[in-house]
Amino acid sequence: MKLGWGPKEEAFRAELVAFLDEQAPPEALVQRDFDSIEDDSGDIIPAWSRKWQSTLFDHGWMIPAYPAELGGRNCTPIQTLAYLEEMARRSIPRSFHFPGYAIVAPSLLEFGTSEQQTLAPAAIRGDTVWCIGMSEPNAGSDLAGIQTRAAVHDDHFVVNGQKVWTSYAMVAQKCFCYVRTNPDVPKHKGISLLIVDMDTPGIEIRPLRHITGAASFAEVFFTDVVVARENLVGGLDDGWRITQGSLAHERAGLWVESVSRLEYTVGSLIALARRRGLDRDPVVRRRLAEMYERAASLRALGYKGFASFAQGSSAPEHSFMKMATSELGQECFELGVEMQGAYGTVVDGERSEESGRWAHSFFVSFASTIAGGSSEIQRNIIAQRVLGLPRG
Amino acid sequence: MDFTLSEDQELLRDTARALLAAECTTSMLRAHIDDPAAADPLWTHLREYAGLAGGPLTDHHLFLEELGYVAAPGPFFATTALFAPLLGTVDHELLPAALAGEVTGTVALAGTDGRWRANDDPVKTFVPEADRVDWVAVVSGEPAVTLLRNPPTRLVRTVDTTRRLFEVTVDASGSGEPLPILPEELESIVEWATVALAAEMVGTARRLFDMTLAYAKERVQFDVPIGSFQAVQHKLADMALDLERATSAVQFAAMAHDAGDNDRHRATHVAKAAAGAAATRAAKDGIHIHGGIGYTWEHDLHLFIRRAYGSEHWLGTRAEHHDLLAEELLI
Ligand SMILES: Cc1cc2nc3c(=O)[nH]c(=O)nc-3n(C[C@H](O)[C@H](O)[C@H](O)COP(=O)(O)OP(=O)(O)OC[C@H]3O[C@@H](n4cnc5c(N)ncnc54)[C@H](O)[C@@H]3O)c2cc1C
Numbered sequence: 001m002k003l004g005w006g007p008k009e010e011a012f013r014a015e016l017v018a019f020l021d022e023q024a025p026p027e028a029l030v031q032r033d034f035d036s037i038e039d040d041s042g043d044i045i046p047a048w049s050r051k052w053q054s055t056l057f058d059h060g061w062m063i064p065a066y067p068a069e070l071g072g073r074n075c076t077p078i079q080t081l082a083y084l085e086e087m088a089r090r091s092i093p094r095s096f097h098f099p100g101y102a103i104v105a106p107s108l109l110e111f112g113t114s115e116q117q118t119l120a121p122a123a124i125r126g127d128t129v130w131c132i133g134m135s136e137p138n139a140g141s142d143l144a145g146i147q148t149r150a151a152v153h154d155d156h157f158v159v160n161g162q163k164v165w166t167s168y169a170m171v172a173q174k175c176f177c178y179v180r181t182n183p184d185v186p187k188h189k190g191i192s193l194l195i196v197d198m199d200t201p202g203i204e205i206r207p208l209r210h211i212t213g214a215a216s217f218a219e220v221f222f223t224d225v226v227v228a229r230e231n232l233v234g235g236l237d238d239g240w241r242i243t244q245g246s247l248a249h250e251r252a253g254l255w256v257e258s259v260s261r262l263e264y265t266v267g268s269l270i271a272l273a274r275r276r277g278l279d280r281d282p283v284v285r286r287r288l289a290e291m292y293e294r295a296a297s298l299r300a301l302g303y304k305g306f307a308s309f310a311q312g313s314s315a316p317e318h319s320f321m322k323m324a325t326s327e328l329g330q331e332c333f334e335l336g337v338e339m340q341g342a343y344g345t346v347v348d349g350e351r352s353e354e355s356g357r358w359a360h361s362f363f364v365s366f367a368s369t370i371a372g373g374s375s376e377i378q379r380n381i382i383a384q385r386v387l388g389l390p391r392g
Numbered sequence: 393m394d395f396t397l398s399e400d401q402e403l404l405r406d407t408a409r410a411l412l413a414a415e416c417t418t419s420m421l422r423a424h425i426d427d428p429a430a431a432d433p434l435w436t437h438l439r440e441y442a443g444l445a446g447g448p449l450t451d452h453h454l455f456l457e458e459l460g461y462v463a464a465p466g467p468f469f470a471t472t473a474l475f476a477p478l479l480g481t482v483d484h485e486l487l488p489a490a491l492a493g494e495v496t497g498t499v500a501l502a503g504t505d506g507r508w509r510a511n512d513d514p515v516k517t518f519v520p521e522a523d524r525v526d527w528v529a530v531v532s533g534e535p536a537v538t539l540l541r542n543p544p545t546r547l548v549r550t551v552d553t554t555r556r557l558f559e560v561t562v563d564a565s566g567s568g569e570p571l572p573i574l575p576e577e578l579e580s581i582v583e584w585a586t587v588a589l590a591a592e593m594v595g596t597a598r599r600l601f602d603m604t605l606a607y608a609k610e611r612v613q614f615d616v617p618i619g620s621f622q623a624v625q626h627k628l629a630d631m632a633l634d635l636e637r638a639t640s641a642v643q644f645a646a647m648a649h650d651a652g653d654n655d656r657h658r659a660t661h662v663a664k665a666a667a668g669a670a671a672t673r674a675a676k677d678g679i680h681i682h683g684g685i686g687y688t689w690e691h692d693l694h695l696f697i698r699r700a701y702g703s704e705h706w707l708g709t710r711a712e713h714h715d716l717l718a719e720e721l722l723i
Contacts, residue, residue, distance in 0.1 A: 001401070001450050001643070002394040003651040081393065270721060279722050282715075289714035290665070292721060293641075296658070297666040300395075300640035307395040317640075320633045376622075382632060383625030387605055390620040 009082045031091045049096045053126035071124045077310040084253045088260030100130040104176050111234040133163040133177035141377050144187045150179035159225040169205050169218035172198050182237050191239040195231040211363050255302040258325035262295040265332045294328050323378035326368035333362035408458035416462040418692040424465045425553045431466040438468045439493025445476035446491045449646040453591035460595025463554040463699040470498035470520040473588035477581050482571040497527035500560045508582045510535040522558035530562050535578050536570035552702025583660040586707045587645045590667035593703045594639050600674035600696050604681050627677045638670035661717040668710035671700035
């Protein structure tokens, strides 16, 4: 057991710091509460961030664990941790669209044909924007219940159906699309994964405004969309395995960003309490300390999980991180809103704390306990897969 | 940032587990309720590990976690987590004997308010094992340390039958010269002991959790194990989260103290508060999931529930540590 970093990691970190000092654009240095799906320009993927992502890739700083041709530098897991910490400490985003580098590329590298694997570099560099077509009107948490049909022909599929909540659909070139290829078997066994070009005839995209008013996700309709056979990822009817797929490096590192954002938020809550004259209020003090306690203990839990991950064993600790950080984040923003009394809901830039950031981020945070497996689904997973309890 | 246990640490933990499973049974804990001497045989084994008090906190606390798992009674905590560190700080000649497990001791510091900070109150409170140890080290307001033998004590019963806490009347004419100690040195000793207790509590929480998880898998109602009901599953998931984050926070705090890291004061309060959350949740939800059987005297669960609440209220409650943390964060 050892606190801090060894000389190897420090040297690695110094190299990163030098790169960031030299190359990071000013827009990347703005502190953010969440992987904000919008920036001030209102673009889903602002131009500066596209450029920044490709710069990271070209210098081997996009996914450092990968080899150079995939935007990395073959670094060790512990160096990856040092990298993620430094990025998070400075609140520097790698990308404004995570599906490509975090989900699509690792899945293609693990399950794709050699032809399909050639799509990975552009996905990681951000040159290709990907969206993930999982959720449907009748299949959310129960993902295996998807009904979008792909009729199987000799050399192609014909897709009919609808996806919903598809983030980035309106800006994406490609979709990682889960479809039903066999309706006659138990639902987990008839799902396949297709790569679908978003400009294929028969695809209609209807943007959906989300709760803060911005449009970052969409409904996607498929009418007789023809997809070539070679766009099948993994085996026919074997798509479920990929949804459970090995996103090891991203999974193992995502918590660093979540925890760092939490700590940043707790820090801003303390500053807010001071500005509102509540820093001597015993109730507020205890609540702030509790938030700090929970965030700090989650960081320690993340480290502990990383230790087993780096040694090659699975890390049950990470199952807790998504649920715990998202719920604590919501509570932090709620407290920030609450501390402002009558002004808590004011988003008028001139009349509110930090341009209405607290109410805005509170609303944005609602998504965090729903998307990507709701908190209830996370608890089910912990109970059944980590604790070994029987399915209900 | 390396949280992996070394091979030696794993060995220490496994040895402790095996030893304690054999020597610290719940029937001994029950016998100890009426006769504290029932825990004496345990001490003859544990004294061999008293030297842990002279090494890194990470090792010592790993061992204490196992003691918490079995709710071990006796002088080990008082001697190794309070007395020996105090002797070490004032450079007392008894230290080698304490580390060798040849003498036992405890520390009397908290005054009437039950808080562990220097004071001149004539009666010290919440002193563990005061009637059965060889030495009671009394800390006065200056602060300074005086070692007493057999001072007048009064057992103050708490819900916890596994840890005996006392009032100690401090005779001003106590034997020997008071040894001066710096306020920051005393603060460190209290912080180490606080993290040590948090480590113990993590063990107790884990015991409660393990018992409850096993019961949820085994108890059948409506023709299925109760652990298949989502309401029960989600309670267990939340217990597991609090337990895991407390375990990590305690480990982090011990590492921070070992390294003299600036974060160690905050980490101490985080550790005790997180351990308190884990232990009391495991106790409350644990008995709830056990249903009626958990409410009986015969079932062993209450022994650990008692330990959990006793520990939560010793060396600072979660709320008190939040207040101390707020001092660190807001001033
Ligand atoms: C901002 C945002 C972005 C998204 N982006 C994408 C995307 O890019 N691609 C994509 O495919 N999807 C995306 N989603 C969809 C997201 O994955 C789903 O919203 C999520 O899986 C939940 O499904 P649902 O909305 O249908 O809710 P439901 O599944 O209907 O859940 C409703 C409520 O019921 C609870 N519930 C459901 N099942 C259980 C159960 N077994 N036990 C206990 N409680 C249960 C849930 O926890 C929830 O509280 C996005 C969602 C959001 C909010």
